[in-house]
Amino acid sequence: MAFNTLKVENFLRRVSAASIKKYATASEAVQVQEEPPVHFRTAESNPVNHTTQHQERFYTIPNDVYKKLYSGGGLPKEFMKQVKTFNECCFLTRSPTIEILSYLRNTNYNKPVNRYVLYGPSGCGKTLSMAHILHYGLATQKVLIHIPWAPNWFRHPKEVANSTTREGYVDLPIDAAAWLIHFKNQNSQLLEQLKLTTDKEYTWSLRESTPRGVPLMQLIDLGINRVRYASEIIIALTSELKEASIAGKCQTLVMIDGYNIFFTDRTRVFTDAKAMVLPDKVSLTIAALEMTKYDWCNGAVVVSVDQLAVGGKKESDLPRLLLGKAGFEHLDPFMPVSVNPYTDSEFYNVMDYFKDRRWVRNCDDEGLQELKLLSAKNGFKLMNLCAAL
Structure with missing residues (x-):
């Protein structure tokens, strides 16, 4: 009888662990789906x-x-x-x-x-x-x-x-x-x-x-x-x-x-x-x-x-x-x-995109301001400057 009770307890323990894992995974999935899109991207590709x-x-x-x-x-x-x-x-x-x-x-x-x-x-x-x-x-x-x-x-x-x-x-x-x-x-x-x-x-x-x-x-x-x-x-x-x-x-x-x-x-x-x-x-x-x-x-x-x-x-x-x-x-x-140079908002979104692509790293606010001045927010110049970093 003791053996059977032990088997039941082990079984319930395994079921409980599996349920916790299942619901945790489902919760994570919901969290990923509800996560807001990256601010510099749009999902609309048409x-x-x-x-x-x-x-x-x-x-x-x-x-x-x-x-x-x-x-x-x-x-x-x-x-x-x-x-x-x-x-x-x-x-x-x-x-x-x-x-x-x-x-x-x-x-x-x-x-x-x-x-x-x-x-x-x-x-x-x-x-x-x-x-x-x-x-x-x-x-x-x-x-x-x-x-x-x-x-x-x-x-x-x-x-x-x-x-x-x-x-x-x-x-x-x-x-x-x-x-x-x-x-x-x-x-x-x-x-x-x-x-x-x-x-x-x-x-x-x-x-x-x-x-x-x-x-x-x-x-x-x-x-x-x-x-x-x-x-x-x-x-x-x-x-x-x-x-x-x-x-x-x-x-x-x-x-x-x-x-x-x-x-x-x-x-x-x-x-x-x-x-x-x-x-x-x-x-x-x-x-x-x-x-x-x-x-x-x-x-x-x-x-x-x-x-x-x-x-x-x-x-x-x-x-x-x-x-x-x-x-x-x-x-x-x-x-x-x-077609003019980037606006401030466009400039910062471009830099965030470069960071997301690991093209630019460890660029603080001071570095961003320097890049903005050196490139004059010109897209071609900014791309070349970031490539040289």
């Missing part, structure tokens, strides 16, 4: 829902979106290194971005396109603001015509060839083919759904042509596989998308970073005779300027102007000076949106 309540907080870009949108460019190299180091891509939701997103939500797309120009000091976040807006374009199923950094075409052309169809023009065939790959990565899934086809017949040579009614993906693949035609195919592709937008078959979002390079008076594009070629004689410029005109609907245009696009030689960051007379008149009317 830019369609971003409003002023998400402002000054970081949101995380899903990995599949990151690869689809930015594998061909669109983010500063230093930022991409940071993404690799942190093992995540996060954007700070800033006031200029929220402003443009609100305009895009409330746009009447049946009217001629609105043009938005991001401007401000170099390093303050124009490119990242455009990357955020690009994510919005993907989320709202817009066809994306995205030129990540237009000055690359005119500063570091991979190859220069005389145009076979436009007298006095030059093509950048390798750069054009690379852009078509970028366009395909961003839009292939949507183009398959929309089933867009060519509305015209195109002749590329005596033996090669593209008939009317061919899927746009086939036209894109031709430009990728036949590099010599890539520049002309880009012109044809953008023209087809423009007409498709006017017809209401799709909505198109045009985004060009460093847009003022198209109106510069100096490039590193040279003919075989070593003569410098200005942007207006590069065939790719035709497509860029056509898509930023005011003569179409069911779309929007977002561009940035930057001193770095023209070598940082201008004395002002304002669009009028950076675009010049020709560029300003081409875009006018447009909505200028200023």
